Amino acid sequence: MTESIVVQDVSKRFTMQYTRTIKEMSIAALRRQPLKDTFLAVNDVSFTAHQGESIGLMGLNGSGKSTLLKLISGVMKPDTGKVLTRGRIAGLIAAGAGFHHQLTGRENVFLNAAILGMSEAETKRKFDQIVDFADVGKFLDTPVGHYSSGMSARLGFAVAAFAESDIFLADEVLAVGDRPFKKKCMARMQEIKAEGRTLFYVSHSPGSVRKMCDRALVLEKGVLAFDGPVAEGIRFLKYDTDNEDDETIADDEIGADI
Amino acid sequence: MTTQVADPGRVPDAPLVAPGDNGGLHNVFRQRYLLRLLVRKELQARYQGSVLGLLWSYVLPLVRFLAYFLVIGFIFNMTRGMTNFAIHIFTGLVMVHYFTETFSSGTRSIVKNKGLVRKMSLPREMFPVAAMLVSAYHTIPQLVILVVGVALTGWSPEPLDFAAGLLGFSIIAVFGMGLALIFSAANVFFKDFQNIVQTFTIFVTWSVPMIYPYDRIADLFEGTWVEQAYLANPIANGVILFQQLFWVPTVGPDAEYPAVMPDHLFTRGLIVLAACLVLLAVAQWIFTRLEGKFAERL
Ligand SMILES: Nc1ncnc2c1ncn2[C@@H]1O[C@H](COP(=O)(O)OP(=O)(O)OP(=O)(O)O)[C@@H](O)[C@H]1O
Numbered sequence A: 001m002t003e004s005i006v007v008q009d010v011s012k013r014f015t016m017q018y019t020r021t022i023k024e025m026s027i028a029a030l031r032r033q034p035l036k037d038t039f040l041a042v043n044d045v046s047f048t049a050h051q052g053e054s055i056g057l058m059g060l061n062g063s064g065k066s067t068l069l070k071l072i073s074g075v076m077k078p079d080t081g082k083v084l085t086r087g088r089i090a091g092l093i094a095a096g097a098g099f100h101h102q103l104t105g106r107e108n109v110f111l112n113a114a115i116l117g118m119s120e121a122e123t124k125r126k127f128d129q130i131v132d133f134a135d136v137g138k139f140l141d142t143p144v145g146h147y148s149s150g151m152s153a154r155l156g157f158a159v160a161a162f163a164e165s166d167i168f169l170a171d172e173v174l175a176v177g178d179r180p181f182k183k184k185c186m187a188r189m190q191e192i193k194a195e196g197r198t199l200f201y202v203s204h205s206p207g208s209v210r211k212m213c214d215r216a217l218v219l220e221k222g223v224l225a226f227d228g229p230v231a232e233g234i235r236f237l238k239y240d241t242d243n244e245d246d247e248t249i250a251d252d253e254i255g256a257d258i
Numbered sequence B: 001m002t003t004q005v006a007d008p009g010r011v012p013d014a015p016l017v018a019p020g021d022n023g024g025l026h027n028v029f030r031q032r033y034l035l036r037l038l039v040r041k042e043l044q045a046r047y048q049g050s051v052l053g054l055l056w057s058y059v060l061p062l063v064r065f066l067a068y069f070l071v072i073g074f075i076f077n078m079t080r081g082m083t084n085f086a087i088h089i090f091t092g093l094v095m096v097h098y099f100t101e102t103f104s105s106g107t108r109s110i111v112k113n114k115g116l117v118r119k120m121s122l123p124r125e126m127f128p129v130a131a132m133l134v135s136a137y138h139t140i141p142q143l144v145i146l147v148v149g150v151a152l153t154g155w156s157p158e159p160l161d162f163a164a165g166l167l168g169f170s171i172i173a174v175f176g177m178g179l180a181l182i183f184s185a186a187n188v189f190f191k192d193f194q195n196i197v198q199t200f201t202i203f204v205t206w207s208v209p210m211i212y213p214y215d216r217i218a219d220l221f222e223g224t225w226v227e228q229a230y231l232a233n234p235i236a237n238g239v240i241l242f243q244q245l246f247w248v249p250t251v252g253p254d255a256e257y258p259a260v261m262p263d264h265l266f267t268r269g270l271i272v273l274a275a276c277l278v279l280l281a282v283a284q285w286i287f288t289r290l291e292g293k294f295a296e297r298l
């Protein structure tokens, strides 16, 4: 088995800056107000994912899921410990792609694809597939700034989902999509999984994690509190026991993120 | 733990590496297609929503040129006592404008692209480099105007003058790039830096022989440390070397007021270029150290 993602004793501490200019800083210093505070968002997390595994990452709001994904994608660097990955990484982090608001959807597709390592020819070849999937219609040639949040998430997901990658990160993809689109996303992620890519899926919906993943990680205030089979992970989260109805809703509405 | 057996065709033959470890200027030029897209995007975005669009980047230097030419040339009477003063100004202005544009748009580049910086992993040096290339692109029409201007006044450069012009341009590009790298990173942490840049660019206008000839500096400070300090300024060097290509050949040796240039033009230019390259290396080092916190501080 090939290791795909290795996370070793990783911690990430954020500095919450209360002041943004040198002037504000001096005033705060004079008044003896705190200049900053720190916050441990990811606390000594270790795990290894193998190529082709699909992992569901769960936890309450603010537990550090998106932060962990940013560390894996390389957008952020860990303070201590190390993150190693093998191959190309694509995905959607913290609802919404890295889009440029002044550019049109079409231009953003090319830009995003280039950042994900696709050549011009490769992007052209896959362009129709991407546009079909995102289905934003005539808005393709208007600036992304005028898109609804659902539309920009669709386009972002479509680019990432059709990019050539070995690791696919999906954070809150289903949070803003409508029901038909959620179905389409789930189907596409099943395909990605079947292609043998490593899938890292963040969701608040136990139902969709159960469908999609064969391993669950649960973060609690930045600490990796659970690592194991999906059913146990969901039980660990106590999503099941809270309310019978919750479970039925969750299974019905695939990916009904809270 | 049920682990699906990976499709053997899918197992990447890449090594395990730290993700996002793709920074550095050398990686920027390895991803030329992405750089080209970013430059094109910058060109579109800089004047989006304005009627005159790209023309604005010529209006500003033109207005500055006219102001200097009329005020300094006629009110301060600089046209008397100097040959082809207009070309002297314009040559300097092309370089000064290139420098200030690179510096100021480069400084703002990371913050302006925070949508991408926060979400995607790419060499972040891309943004200041793209700003520098866009500024260079905008100097092309100015150069065309300059060439037409000097051709009309009788321009007969030697081959060595072209080397001087190229050296001057390189000094400005490398110096501007180095400062843009440092300031773009610093600007993520404190927005004060983009204002510091504005102040700095005003100062640049007076620190180079553009609206006054080098003659004046030589008269006042010949052989003193002040002259050496003046000539240590990379922008002054870039301007002087550029004038060696465009202004000096139009003046000619028999002119009533011959062109006065500092000695050791090339030696000094090469030393300054080397110093700017060292600055660029230091800038890259600083940028790499600060870059790790960009995503969380934007
Ligand atoms: N750039 C930042 N600066 C300071 N604090 C941050 C920053 N980014 C995240 N945090 C803090 O880190 C914690 C974890 O955030 P994160 O986005 O990883 O949570 P999450 O598990 O993805 O939550 P959600 O389920 O709401 O998406 C939060 O308390 C957040 O306030």
Ligand SMILES: [Mg+2]
Pocket (backbone or CB within 6 Å): A065, A066, A067, A094, A171, A172
């Ligand atoms: Mg999140």
